Amino acid sequence: MGDQKRPAAKTAKSRRKSASANEPEFVQLLTPEGKRVSHPDYEVNFTDEEYRGLYRDLLITRELDAQGTALQRQGQLGLWPSLLGQEAAQIGSGRALKPQDTVFPAYRELGVQWCRGIDMISAFSLFRGVDLGGRDVAADRFNMYEIVIASQTLHAAGYAMGVAKDGAVGGADGEAVIVYHGDGATAEGDFNEALIWAGVFNSPLVFFCQNNQYAISETNARQFRVPPYKRAEGFGLPGVRVDGNDVLATYAVTESALDRARTGEGPSLVEAFTYRMQPHTTSDDATRYRDEAELDYWRAKDPILRYRSWLEAESLADADYFASVDDEAVQHVRELRQRVMDLPDPEVTEMFDSVYTDLPPRLGAERAEAVAFRASLDEGSES
Amino acid sequence: MATMTMIKALNTGLRRILEEDEKALVMGEDVGRLGGVFRVTDALQKDFGSERVIDTPLAESGIIGTAIGLALRGYRPICEIQFDGFVYPAFDQLVSQLAKIPNRSGGRVRLPVVVRIPYGGGIGAIEHHSESPEAYFAHTAGLKVVTCADPNDAFWMIQQAAASDDPVIFFEPKRRYHAKADVDTESAPMGLHDARVVRSGSDATVIAYGPTVDVAQSAAAAAAEEGLDLEVVDLRSLSPIDWEPLEASLRRTGRAIVVHEASGSLGIGSEVAARLSERCFYSLEAPVLRVTGYDVPYPTSRLEEDYLPNLDRVLDAVDRSLEY
Numbered sequence: 001m002g003d004q005k006r007p008a009a010k011t012a013k014s015r016r017k018s019a020s021a022n023e024p025e026f027v028q029l030l031t032p033e034g035k036r037v038s039h040p041d042y043e044v045n046f047t048d049e050e051y052r053g054l055y056r057d058l059l060i061t062r063e064l065d066a067q068g069t070a071l072q073r074q075g076q077l078g079l080w081p082s083l084l085g086q087e088a089a090q091i092g093s094g095r096a097l098k099p100q101d102t103v104f105p106a107y108r109e110l111g112v113q114w115c116r117g118i119d120m121i122s123a124f125s126l127f128r129g130v131d132l133g134g135r136d137v138a139a140d141r142f143n144m145y146e147i148v149i150a151s152q153t154l155h156a157a158g159y160a161m162g163v164a165k166d167g168a169v170g171g172a173d174g175e176a177v178i179v180y181h182g183d184g185a186t187a188e189g190d191f192n193e194a195l196i197w198a199g200v201f202n203s204p205l206v207f208f209c210q211n212n213q214y215a216i217s218e219t220n221a222r223q224f225r226v227p228p229y230k231r232a233e234g235f236g237l238p239g240v241r242v243d244g245n246d247v248l249a250t251y252a253v254t255e256s257a258l259d260r261a262r263t264g265e266g267p268s269l270v271e272a273f274t275y276r277m278q279p280h281t282t283s284d285d286a287t288r289y290r291d292e293a294e295l296d297y298w299r300a301k302d303p304i305l306r307y308r309s310w311l312e313a314e315s316l317a318d319a320d321y322f323a324s325v326d327d328e329a330v331q332h333v334r335e336l337r338q339r340v341m342d343l344p345d346p347e348v349t350e351m352f353d354s355v356y357t358d359l360p361p362r363l364g365a366e367r368a369e370a371v372a373f374r375a376s377l378d379e380g381s382e383s
Numbered sequence: 384m385a386t387m388t389m390i391k392a393l394n395t396g397l398r399r400i401l402e403e404d405e406k407a408l409v410m411g412e413d414v415g416r417l418g419g420v421f422r423v424t425d426a427l428q429k430d431f432g433s434e435r436v437i438d439t440p441l442a443e444s445g446i447i448g449t450a451i452g453l454a455l456r457g458y459r460p461i462c463e464i465q466f467d468g469f470v471y472p473a474f475d476q477l478v479s480q481l482a483k484i485p486n487r488s489g490g491r492v493r494l495p496v497v498v499r500i501p502y503g504g505g506i507g508a509i510e511h512h513s514e515s516p517e518a519y520f521a522h523t524a525g526l527k528v529v530t531c532a533d534p535n536d537a538f539w540m541i542q543q544a545a546a547s548d549d550p551v552i553f554f555e556p557k558r559r560y561h562a563k564a565d566v567d568t569e570s571a572p573m574g575l576h577d578a579r580v581v582r583s584g585s586d587a588t589v590i591a592y593g594p595t596v597d598v599a600q601s602a603a604a605a606a607a608e609e610g611l612d613l614e615v616v617d618l619r620s621l622s623p624i625d626w627e628p629l630e631a632s633l634r635r636t637g638r639a640i641v642v643h644e645a646s647g648s649l650g651i652g653s654e655v656a657a658r659l660s661e662r663c664f665y666s667l668e669a670p671v672l673r674v675t676g677y678d679v680p681y682p683t684s685r686l687e688e689d690y691l692p693n694l695d696r697v698l699d700a701v702d703r704s705l706e707y
């Protein structure tokens with residue numbers, strides 16, 4: 001996308017200080033008010049079409065996610081982990097990926113999945129409970145959602161070792177690996193081991209921490225005293241914090257980190273400072289641990305509103321364009337909704353057939369028993 | 384006597400522990416301000432303070448490892464692992480440390496740590512939220528493993544577990560969390576490691592624990608309508624197992640069926656079947672049968688009714704036992 005200015009080497013001096021002591025220090029290219037600002041190390045330079053495309057990504061992701069929540073409320077999904085508020089972190093980083101890059105997601109990465117061009121139904125079939133999220137991950141270069149916290153960080157570290165062993169790093173065509181995790185994951189042993197491994201093997205890996213401020217009910221104060229981007233430095237990895245509600249800055253910072261990895265310069269960590277606007281999942285009640293004032297504070301930093309304001313101010317998009325994106329989102333949602341409702345329930349045999357490469361005799365007997373048992377119930381219900 | 388859910392019974396039991404033992408601590412992910420994802424620890428932090436009801440970092444190995452350290456310092460931690468499938472990051476601390484340190488010390492060190500784990504399926508959850516990992520821990524010498532099946536046991540067993548100077552893994556059947564029943568708040572019904580005959584019968588013995596006790600009782604009620612008289616025994620303790628009531632029951636009925644959600648191979652049912660065969664061989668009219676989850680990873684929620692032992696599968700096993 002466009003010809004980016006290569007980021008220069010970062011120095012402590014070049015890090016911008018924020019106006020308020022309460023505001024975190026981070027890379028920002030678009031303020032919450034929709035004003036473009038410059039940064040000495042990071043810049044984007046998209047075509048008008050590409051700028052508009054990011055808006056389309058953000059909006060459609062938000063609408064598909066909202067449909068996930070709606071489908072859960074209507075009993076069509078068992079659970080839904082909403083990404084509301086984190087669209088810019090996901091679209092900015094997801095669009096910075098090159099086709100040869102590989103993604104290890106956690107379980108809330110609907111926007112990244114969108115950017116990879118993977119059929120969105122897999123996220124919904126997983127949370128509907130008709131499958132466990134299985135896909136052709138090698139072809140997709142987007143691994144299965146990982147529900148256990150931080151486990152995927154080690155998988156990504158190992159995969160990145162393999163990329164390096166294969167000689168697939170070096171130059172603009174090199175492969176990079178990116179692993180998505182949250183602020184809570186940084187407390188797990190696996191995450192810290194992954195940092196060690198990526199560091200000592202100098203692997204082509206980007207840790208992309210969506211710091212959405214909450215691990216279910218617990219705030220950052222219960223997970224760390226030093227923010228993740230600073231901790232990375234202790235493991236020998238550069239760490240950068242970016243305004244995760246700023247799609248342009250997230251793109252620029254992630255692209256720089258990915259390029260670093262793909263050219264063989266090694267791993268790094270991006271902390272996208274954002275906010276989970278919804279409860280942890282549809283099973284959670286966030287009113288027990290946070291208040292409306294805090295939500296209002298973050299509503300004012302909404303990633304889509306600020307981006308739209310800027311597009312309008314720059315006359316990069318007009319009312320017709322926004323209306324066309326709205327229409328397209330409605331179409332996507334309508335189609336997805338119908339496909340979710342039409343998802344067939346799995347066959348009882350499916351729980352047996354993928355466990356091993358072959359079916360051990362004893363398990364084969366259990367499989368036959370389960371099939372016969374289901375058949376007897378079906379007969380009973382028909383009579 | 385009071386009527387309450389298992390969640391309320393556990394909460395009330397924990398409250399009593401915190402009131403009576405100033406060294407008792409409650410710790411885990413989201414147990415404080417949120418009151419736990421199932422609300423078992425609801426309002427405990429408000430009433431006992433964040434020094435005693437501790438929201439921990441999101442790190443299961445850390446929860447168990449630091450609980451060991453706190454116990455070495457004289458505290459009595461009651462840890463919560465949020466879901467069954469999240470206990471494995473703590474496996475090393477549980478198996479190599481919590482289970483072994485007292486023995487390593489020649490009995491000089493005691494680790495009165497309770498690890499509460501909501502377990503089992505049947506709630507329509509996603510992966511890692513419906514598992515039954517009890518056999519790993521029952522297989523590990525040095526750990527005691529118990530599970531409650533109703534609110535009264537929940538109320539008393541959590542207090543007895545907290546009073547134990549040995550580490551106790553305390554499994555809570557999450558699909559029974561919301562069922563209400565009477566709780567006798569005055570006196571404990573029996574010891575922590577006692578099995579209980581919950582229904583007397585003469586034709587066959589159904590042995591269950593945790594979530595499958597209700598399944599077994601439903602099966603017994605259905606069988607009664609067909610003129611079959613089933614005895615139901617709740618194991619309650621999986622390590623150690625209280626063998627005497629099991630053997631006594633089997634000597635009366637001659638037939639036994641063990642029911643659990645966990646996969647069958649090398650599960651609790653395997654141990655029960657083997658031991659009863661050794662101890663009651665001449666009383667047996669049929670082999671001890673097992674009705675369990677299949678030997679597969681816990682399936683996606685749309686298939687869990689096929690995976691879980693249910694009334695029909697139990698009755699089918701009863702029929703097979705009677706046909707011998």
